[in-house]
Amino acid sequence: xxxxxxxxxxxxxxxxxxxxxxxxxxxxxxxxxxxxxxxxxxxxxxxxxxxxxxxxxxxxxxxxxxxxxxxxxxxxxxxxxxxxxxxxxxxxxxxxxxxxxxxxxxxxxxxxxxxxxxxxxxxxxxxxxxxxxxxxxxxxxxxxxxxxxxxxxxxxxxxxxxxxxxxxxxxxxxxxxxxxxxxxxxxxxxxxxxxxxxxxxxxxxxxxxxxxxxxxxxxxxxxxxxxxxxxxxxxxxxxxxxxxxxxxxxxxxxxxxxxxxxxxxxxxxxxxxxxxxxxxxxxxxxxxxxxxxxxxxxxxxxxxxxxxxxxxxxxxxxxxxxxxxxxxxxxxxxxxxxxxxxxxxxxxxxxxxxxxxxxxxxxxxxxxxxxxxxxxxxxxxxxxxxxxxxxxxxxxxxxxxxxxxxxxxxxxxxxxxxxxxxxxxxxxxxxxxxxxxxxxxxxxxxxxxxxxxxxxxxxxxxxxxxxxxxxxxxxxxxxxxxxxxxxxxxxxxxxxxxx
RNA sequence: GGGCCGUUAGCUCAGCAGGUAGAGCACCUGACUCUUAAUCAGGGGGUCGCAGGUUCGAAUCCUGCACGGCCCA
Numbered sequence: 001x002x003x004x005x006x007x008x009x010x011x012x013x014x015x016x017x018x019x020x021x022x023x024x025x026x027x028x029x030x031x032x033x034x035x036x037x038x039x040x041x042x043x044x045x046x047x048x049x050x051x052x053x054x055x056x057x058x059x060x061x062x063x064x065x066x067x068x069x070x071x072x073x074x075x076x077x078x079x080x081x082x083x084x085x086x087x088x089x090x091x092x093x094x095x096x097x098x099x100x101x102x103x104x105x106x107x108x109x110x111x112x113x114x115x116x117x118x119x120x121x122x123x124x125x126x127x128x129x130x131x132x133x134x135x136x137x138x139x140x141x142x143x144x145x146x147x148x149x150x151x152x153x154x155x156x157x158x159x160x161x162x163x164x165x166x167x168x169x170x171x172x173x174x175x176x177x178x179x180x181x182x183x184x185x186x187x188x189x190x191x192x193x194x195x196x197x198x199x200x201x202x203x204x205x206x207x208x209x210x211x212x213x214x215x216x217x218x219x220x221x222x223x224x225x226x227x228x229x230x231x232x233x234x235x236x237x238x239x240x241x242x243x244x245x246x247x248x249x250x251x252x253x254x255x256x257x258x259x260x261x262x263x264x265x266x267x268x269x270x271x272x273x274x275x276x277x278x279x280x281x282x283x284x285x286x287x288x289x290x291x292x293x294x295x296x297x298x299x300x301x302x303x304x305x306x307x308x309x310x311x312x313x314x315x316x317x318x319x320x321x322x323x324x325x326x327x328x329x330x331x332x333x334x335x336x337x338x339x340x341x342x343x344x345x346x347x348x349x350x351x352x353x354x355x356x357x358x359x360x361x362x363x364x365x366x367x368x369x370x371x372x373x374x375x376x377x378x379x380x381x382x383x384x385x386x387x388x389x390x391x392x393x394x395x396x397x398x399x400x401x402x403x404x405x406x407x408x409x410x411x412x413x414x415x416x417x418x419x420x421x422x423x424x425x426x427x428x429x430x431x432x433x434x435x436x437x438x439x440x441x442x443x444x445x446x447x448x449x450x451x452x453x454x455x456x457x458x459x460x461x462x463x464x465x466x467x468x469x470x471x472x473x474x475x476x477x478x479x480x481x482x483x484x485x486x487x488x489x490x491x492x493x494x495x496x497x498x499x
Numbered sequence: 500g501g502g503c504c505g506u507u508a509g510c511u512c513a514g515c516a517g518g519u520a521g522a523g524c525a526c527c528u529g530a531c532u533c534u535u536a537a538u539c540a541g542g543g544g545g546u547c548g549c550a551g552g553u554u555c556g557a558a559u560c561c562u563g564c565a566c567g568g569c570c571c572a
Contacts, residue, residue: 070534
């Protein structure tokens with residue numbers, strides 16, 4: 001069936017060429033987008049025509065309503081949809097016949113005409129001239145129900161975007177948000193920088209890396225799991241406010257909130273501590289929410305989330321003690337372990353660090369409203385500075401919203417001796433079987449020995465933030481081209497050499 | 500890795516006391532000069548995810564596999 005349509009379209013393309021019409025011309029001078037047209041002519045009364053105005057626009061034909069010698073059709077562009085009207089008596093008869101015969105839903109057209117409002121009050125472009133800009137060879141999904149199959153939506157996102165306005169809208173919001181974040185930080189004096197994605201030592205986080213090979217040096221390399229250590233080297237070098245927005249790669253499970261390839265933003269500010277980073281975080285995210293929705297409150301999966309600053313500050317030790325009755329600092333490991341066993345949690349490695357992480361996992365989903373989870377124990381925070389009041393803790397926080405860790409931030413550890421000790425402790429965890437434990441990075445120690453000023457650092461997971469901002473239940477919904485298994489492309493080659 | 504659900508026309512879905520596959524949209528032909536899920540008349544289109552099994556007979560029942568979704572680890 002799809003082959004039938006493709007052959008039919010191929011035939012039409014040949015016929016158009018024989019009429020001297022190029023079905024794939026080179027350019028069109030688009031002057032107005034649908035939003036601008038809507039804003040300019042919304043004032044028209046039903047039935048009113050503005051024959052002296054000239055509109056030049058272009059887009060994809062979505063639907064066609066043909067009535068013999070006249071035809072209504074809707075055109076969609078990035079800004080929206082607009083109706084157009086073409087009549088035999090207004091264009092050359094031959095051009096009308098060609099429109100009637102060859103223009104179909106899915107095709108791109110350029111149109112020149114004037115605005116009017118139909119009897120029913122819909123703003124419409126009265127077509128004086130049109131040009132086929134690209135002929136579609138495949139049928140569009142159903143015009144009423146759209147595309148619902150999630151597999152197809154993920155594999156062929158372009159079809160999802162064509163068929164479902166909400167999908168296009170979701171990605172517009174994503175890139176508006178990213179643009180806002182860049183502006184926000186730039187206005188505060190931060191410089192956008194870059195760091196290597198190919199690393200010899202994957203650092204800055206707890207994760208299994210992707211391994212790749214550098215042929216030129218015949219050695220293994222890793223895709224970065226976080227840009228953190230390089231960004232701090234910028235601060236050592238003399239930058240004072242930097243950020244990097246980009247992809248990280250973690251060779252771990254895939255779930256509704258985990259993607260092997262994800263986007264983060266990391267921000268570092270010299271002379272600041274984690275309190276400054278909390279202020280930055282809540283101001284950045286709440287003003288982003290306000291920028292997008294005109295309110296600090298949004299709905300996520302049926303729950304109202306209130307981003308109004310200041311956000312709740314919650315100490316990790318106290319919260320776990322309140323909820324589970326154990327003290328992650330003072331209780332013996334066998335007590336932590338028994339609490340976990342009672343809750344049915346199995347430990348992959350028997351370290352105190354892992355136990356603390358698992359205990360937190362048990363209560364994480366009880367934190368719904370935007371919250372800063374603070375002051376993590378030192379053994380699970382190898383890059384954070386010890387707490388000024390209790391050296392067993394660190395000056396660290398994670399913004400938690402709707403039970404999801406949205407990021408991670410610290411007063412950065414800048415004491416090279418302590419950092420070396422932390423790396424060594426991490427190596428012990430590694431020996432105990434923790435594959436995610438941090439690796440040794442002597443050059444980073446060397447950098448700290450040259451001197452890192454007091455620095456506040458912050459990382460935010462952009463994809464998870466976008467889930468919240470677009471009410472999306474899965475991280476795949478906010479990644480335009482999510483990871484899917486290899487596809488079957490049989491329908492492309494088969495019959496593509498249609499006569 | 501485990502559990503549940505799903506996979507039928509390009510799309511959205513019916514069909515499952517087992518009896519040789521349907522609708523709407525889309526597509527093709529024709530009619531129609533203010534429609535908007537346009538309308539009207541006619542037509543074409545399916546290895547029912549794949550492979551086995553049970554049966555005279557399987558889209559339907561059973562087993563395995565693949566792909567996907569959701570939940571759990």
